Amino acid sequence: MPKITFLPHIAYDSVIFGFSDGELKILIMEYHNTGLFALPGGFIQSNENLNDAVLRGLYERTGLTDIYLEQFYTFGDVSRFKPEVMQTLLEASGVDVKKMYRWMLDRFITVAYYALINYKDVTPRPDALSDSCEWYSIKKLPKLILDHKLIVEKAIQTLRVNLDRKLVGGNLLPKKFTMNELQKVYEVILGTKLRRTTFQRKMLAADVLKRHEKHYSGKAHKAPYLYSFKKR
Amino acid sequence: MPKITFLPHIAYDSVIFGFSDGELKILIMEYHNTGLFALPGGFIQSNENLNDAVLRGLYERTGLTDIYLEQFYTFGDVSRFKPEVMQTLLEASGVDVKKMYRWMLDRFITVAYYALINYKDVTPRPDALSDSCEWYSIKKLPKLILDHKLIVEKAIQTLRVNLDRKLVGGNLLPKKFTMNELQKVYEVILGTKLRRTTFQRKMLAADVLKRHEKHYSGKAHKAPYLYSFKKR
DNA sequence: TCATTATTGTCTCATTTTGTAACAATAATA
DNA sequence: TATTATTGTTACAAAATGAGACAATAATGA
Structure with missing residues (x-):
C-alpha cells in the first residue's frame, strides 16, 4: 500500500x-x-x-x-x-x-x-x-x-x-421549490427585500425554471407551483 | 546575506x-x-x-x-x-x-x-x-x-x-484619453462593435470620468475632449 | 474667405425593460 | 358560503436603452 x-x-x-x-x-x-x-x-x-x-x-x-x-x-x-x-x-x-x-x-x-x-x-x-x-x-x-x-x-x-x-x-434548495422559497434565498444572500412580482417575472423570463405540479401546504390560500432548475 | x-x-x-x-x-x-x-x-x-x-x-x-x-x-x-x-x-x-x-x-x-x-x-x-x-x-x-x-x-x-x-x-490607456479610444478598448475586449452614442451616454452617466481640455489631433473635424478616470 | 469633410457632443423619439399596483383565482377556515 | 391569505397574471407608469438626427466644430483646399 x-x-x-x-x-x-x-x-x-x-x-x-x-x-x-x-x-x-x-x-x-x-x-x-x-x-x-x-x-x-x-x-x-x-x-x-x-x-x-x-x-x-x-x-x-x-x-x-x-x-x-x-x-x-x-x-x-x-x-x-x-x-x-x-x-x-x-x-x-x-x-x-x-x-x-x-x-x-x-x-x-x-x-x-x-x-x-x-x-x-x-x-x-x-x-x-x-x-x-x-x-x-x-x-x-x-x-x-x-x-x-x-x-x-x-x-x-x-x-x-x-x-x-x-x-x-437554486442549489441551496431542494430539487423542487416554490417561487417564494427561491425569493427568500435571494433576499437573504443579497440582504435586501425584493418585489414579489418583479422577481417572479425575472426568473420566468430567464427561462431556467421548469414548472411542476402545485404544492398544497395546507394553508388557507391559493397553492403555488413547484419549480426546478432546468439542466444545462 | x-x-x-x-x-x-x-x-x-x-x-x-x-x-x-x-x-x-x-x-x-x-x-x-x-x-x-x-x-x-x-x-x-x-x-x-x-x-x-x-x-x-x-x-x-x-x-x-x-x-x-x-x-x-x-x-x-x-x-x-x-x-x-x-x-x-x-x-x-x-x-x-x-x-x-x-x-x-x-x-x-x-x-x-x-x-x-x-x-x-x-x-x-x-x-x-x-x-x-x-x-x-x-x-x-x-x-x-x-x-x-x-x-x-x-x-x-x-x-x-x-x-x-x-x-x-481605462487601465489599458494613458492617463488621458478620448471617448473614442476608450470605446475601442471596450470593443476589442468584448469582441463586438458598440454604438457610439450609447457608449458615451453610459460612461458619462457612470460618473467615473473627469473631463479635461480638448485634444487637437490635426484631423479635419471637431476636436474631442480628453478624459481621465476619477480616483476612488 | 468660405464651402467641404469627418467626427464629436447632445438631443429626440421609439423601443425595451423594470417598478408598482391592481385584480381575479384559488385553498383552507370558520 | 363568506372570509382570509397568497398566488399568477395583467395593466400602466417610469426608467433605461436603442437608434437616429443634427448642430458644432477643426482642418483642408478651392
Whole structure:
C-alpha cells in the first residue's frame, strides 16, 4: 500500500453554504478542547487534482457527491502563517507533531472555495482532528482562526455577484421549490427585500425554471407551483 | 546575506494585457534556444506575500510599480505536471538542474493573475531563463507550454465580465484619453462593435470620468475632449 | 474667405425593460 | 358560503436603452 503524501505549503478551505430557518448558514468545525473554530479545509494529495481534493473533503464532511462548487480566491499573505495555532490544534488531538505532522506547521497558502448545498441533505461529520462540524448562521459566527473570517466575507461577496450572473441560488434548495422559497434565498444572500412580482417575472423570463405540479401546504390560500432548475 | 528560498510546489503566472494598434496584446516569454513560449511567471519567496511576489515579477519585467492587478484563478490539475518541459527550459539556460533547481521539476500549482497596463509605458525585459519578453496579439499567440493557453482564455473571460462591473478598461490607456479610444478598448475586449452614442451616454452617466481640455489631433473635424478616470 | 469633410457632443423619439399596483383565482377556515 | 391569505397574471407608469438626427466644430483646399 503506497503511503499517501500531501503537497506541503498548500491547503484549501471551503465555505459551505446552506439555507434554513430563513437564514444563510455555513459549516464550521470546532477542534477538540481548544475552543478554536475554523472552516472545513484540507490538503492536496501529491497525485490529486486540486478540485478533486476539495470534492473529497466535501464528501467526507457531508456525504454528498454532486455539489455546486466554485473556487473564488487564493489567500497567500505571510500574516496567515501562525504555527502556534496549528500546533495547538494538533496537540489537542493527541497526534505526534514532531514526527508525522511537522509539515503542517509550515507556512500555507490556501485556495478558497464555496459550495452551495441543500441543508436537509446533510448530516455534518467532524474529521479526525475536530470535535464537531456544525451549521452557524453567518450573522452569528464564532471567532474563527487565522484569516477565516476574511475568507467567509469574500465568499459572500462573490456569491452575491454570481447570484444573478450564474443563477446559482437554486442549489441551496431542494430539487423542487416554490417561487417564494427561491425569493427568500435571494433576499437573504443579497440582504435586501425584493418585489414579489418583479422577481417572479425575472426568473420566468430567464427561462431556467421548469414548472411542476402545485404544492398544497395546507394553508388557507391559493397553492403555488413547484419549480426546478432546468439542466444545462 | 540570507539565502533566498522559495515555496515549493507553488508558482504564479501573469497575463499582462496591453492595447496597441487596435488590438489586445499580452506579454509572452520565449526561452533560450527552445522555441518554447510561456506566460511570465515566478515563485514566491518563503517570507513574501503572494500578491507581492506577483508585483515583484511584474516590476522586473515591465519596470512598472503601480499596476492594476487581479487574481482570477488557481490552476491545480495533476495534468499540468510535466517535468520534462521545465527540464528542457532549465538545461537550455545552462543551469545545473541537479543542484539548485531540483525543486523546479516538481509538481506546481499556479495562481493566475491578470494585469492591465498602458502599452506605451513599458519596455519588456526578459528574465534570466528567457530569451525575450514580447507583446503578442491575443489573436496570434504562439503555442504556449503546459496549460498556459487555458490560463489566457480564462483571463480574457474574467476581464470581459469585470469590464463593466469594475470599469477597468481605462487601465489599458494613458492617463488621458478620448471617448473614442476608450470605446475601442471596450470593443476589442468584448469582441463586438458598440454604438457610439450609447457608449458615451453610459460612461458619462457612470460618473467615473473627469473631463479635461480638448485634444487637437490635426484631423479635419471637431476636436474631442480628453478624459481621465476619477480616483476612488 | 468660405464651402467641404469627418467626427464629436447632445438631443429626440421609439423601443425595451423594470417598478408598482391592481385584480381575479384559488385553498383552507370558520 | 363568506372570509382570509397568497398566488399568477395583467395593466400602466417610469426608467433605461436603442437608434437616429443634427448642430458644432477643426482642418483642408478651392
